[in-house]
Amino acid sequence: MLNHSAAIRAALLGLAVGDALGVPVEFLSRVARRQDPVTGMRAFGTHRQPAGTWSDDSSLTFCLAETLARPTGRTAAPDLADFAQRSINWRYNAYWTATGETFDVGNATSTAIGRLQRGIAPTAAGPSSESDNGNGALMRILPLAFHEIWQAENLDLNAAWALTEAVASVTHGHPRSTLGCFLYLLVARSLLIGRSPAAAFLQMRQLANPWLERGSIPAVVEAKYYRQWVLSGTLPDQPESAISSSGYVVDTLEAALWCLLEHDTYAATVLAAVNLGDDTDTTAAVAGGLAGLAYGEAAIPAEWLEVLARRVDIEDLAARLAGA
Numbered sequence: 001m002l003n004h005s006a007a008i009r010a011a012l013l014g015l016a017v018g019d020a021l022g023v024p025v026e027f028l029s030r031v032a033r034r035q036d037p038v039t040g041m042r043a044f045g046t047h048r049q050p051a052g053t054w055s056d057d058s059s060l061t062f063c064l065a066e067t068l069a070r071p072t073g074r075t076a077a078p079d080l081a082d083f084a085q086r087s088i089n090w091r092y093n094a095y096w097t098a099t100g101e102t103f104d105v106g107n108a109t110s111t112a113i114g115r116l117q118r119g120i121a122p123t124a125a126g127p128s129s130e131s132d133n134g135n136g137a138l139m140r141i142l143p144l145a146f147h148e149i150w151q152a153e154n155l156d157l158n159a160a161w162a163l164t165e166a167v168a169s170v171t172h173g174h175p176r177s178t179l180g181c182f183l184y185l186l187v188a189r190s191l192l193i194g195r196s197p198a199a200a201f202l203q204m205r206q207l208a209n210p211w212l213e214r215g216s217i218p219a220v221v222e223a224k225y226y227r228q229w230v231l232s233g234t235l236p237d238q239p240e241s242a243i244s245s246s247g248y249v250v251d252t253l254e255a256a257l258w259c260l261l262e263h264d265t266y267a268a269t270v271l272a273a274v275n276l277g278d279d280t281d282t283t284a285a286v287a288g289g290l291a292g293l294a295y296g297e298a299a300i301p302a303e304w305l306e307v308l309a310r311r312v313d314i315e316d317l318a319a320r321l322a323g324a
């Protein structure tokens with residue numbers, strides 16, 4: 001089990017490395033990856049960036065980490081106005097970008113940030129129709145695992161849901177997206193207390209399933225979309241051909257957890273995620289955050305960390321978040 005500050009570093013670095021491995025081949029198919037598997041950091045490709053360049057997934061994760069790193073950021077209700085401002089700065093002023101360039105912006109996120117800039121309240125900014133269930137909240141939610149509510153030994157699931165909903169809704173207002181974030185954070189929480197990936201996947205279901213029976217919140221309605229493999233526990237039995245790696249939040253959670261459960265090192269987990277094709281950077285970022293927590297920073301190949309953009313700044317952010 002990692003100590004607190006080591007876990008925060010491993011989560012942020014693990015997520016960013018996964019993102020950077022996927023950036024050069026984003027949108028390319030699984031067939032293309034079979035013929036030419038990604039085995040390490042590449043340069044150029046889809047977004048024409050140098051090796052080690054991470055994208056929106058990491059940028060918005062770091063914006064949220066900055067908000068939580070402020071005084072009382074991890075204990076009080078999150079300052080959504082602060083997170084909103086940082087997101088606007090990322091979108092329009094290249095704040096927390098890898099190379100001074102904002103690229104790879106999702107549709108719902110782009111709409112939401114436009115609304116934030118026009119003064120719409122953060123809780124009302126995220127598009128909330130059923131077709132707005134991309135993975136853009138899931139890809140940036142991991143720092144919330146370090147909030148006091150998610151860290152509590154006796155987890156209050158209603159409070160954890162409310163916190164997750166508030167933060168997710170800044171860009172994605174539909175409860176299906178929030179439920180994806182919620183299940184992901186349940187797995188992250190178990191990894192943080194030293195459980196193996198398989199044990200964390202089990203504990204997530206043991207906590208979520210009874211809570212999702214009680215019928216008090218929109219989560220219950222959305223649970224059926226996660227029932228097939230995640231809430232039923234049958235995900236590890238699925239062949240790769242059954243796993244979709246699109247930008248839909250349900251697909252991304254399934255794909256990232258599948259990679260985590262099918263492999264037993266950090267590198268194998270994130271490379272599997274990238275080589276699923278399609279939304280490579282986000283699948284690998286979502287998987288990579290969990291794999292960082294599961295295996296620790298020492299398990300991330302040194303040659304990948306060496307080229308990771310702004311590594312020192314990420315480590316500084318992790319230290320500030322740990323100290324908050």
Ligand SMILES: [Mg+2]
Nearest residue numbers: 055056057281
């Ligand atoms: Mg991206």
